[in-house]
Amino acid sequence: MSHFGRSGPPDIRETYSLLVLNITFRTTADDLFPLFDKYGKVVDVFIPRDRRTGDSRGFAFVRYKYQDEAQKAVEKLDGRVVDGREIMVQFAKYGPNAERIHKGRVSESTSKLKSRSRSRSRSPRPRYRDEYKGKDYGSRSRSRDKYSRDRHHRSEREHRYRSRSRSASPDNRKRGRYDDERRSRSRSYGSPKSRRSPSPRRSSSPCRSPSPRMSTSPRTTPSRVENVHGRNRKERFPTPKDVSPHGRRDDSPSLSPRKSDADE
C-alpha cells in the first residue's frame, strides 16, 4: 500500500528501493517519510505489516527516485536512531524491481557499499548460520520459516494442537490459521451437498480397510465417537467467531448422528 493513497506501487520507472531494517514496530511510514525525504526524492514508503495483527513487521521499504539519492540516504540514515532504535538502511534485494536495484548497486556504489558494510559495528551472529549450515535453504525461505516459527513459538499450546490435528506439514504450518479457517469454512459450505452423495463412513473406510466386512468395527458409528470426545469439534472450529455462526448452526442439526443414520 502506498503512502500516497495509490493502490500498489505508484510508478516504478526508475525507482530504487531501500530496505530499512531494525525499525521499531511502532514506527510508521509517516515517521520515516520525512526522514528519508530530506535526502532525496522519496517516491514511496511502504511498511509490510502482519496480516493477522496488522502490526509492523519491523522493516520498511523506501523507494527513491534516483539511485544516488538513495545511496546518500543509505549512508546518512544507516545507523540512525529512530524511535529509540538504530535502524539499518540498505538496498532492497528481493523486491519486484530487484534487477533495477542490482544495476544501480553495481553501477557506482560498490566501493561505497563496502565501506558501509565495514563501518557497521553490528556484531555478527554466527550461531544461526551454524545451525542452518548445510541446508539448501533459499534466501527468503529462511526468513519466512524463522518468522512463522517465532510467531508460533509464542503460543506453543496452539502450535501443539495444530500439529496433532494436522499432518504437521511445514507448509501448512506456515500458512497457519488462514488455511485452517479457509478449510473449515469451505467444508462447512460444501458439507451439506457432498454429504448426500457418498456415504461418509464407507468412503473414509476403503483406504484403511478395503474389505467392507472389516469396516464394521466394534464402534457402530465412528463419527459419533468423535462427537462424544468433543475435542474434535474444537479443533475443526478453533475460532467460532470467525466462522459464520448461522452456517455452523445450520450445519450442526443437519449433521445430527441420528438423522444421518436414519438418512442412510
Next chain:
DNA sequence: GTTGAGCGTT
C-alpha cells in the same frame, strides 16, 4: 502491554 537480525503491497 509484547517480539527481532529481517526483503514488499490495490
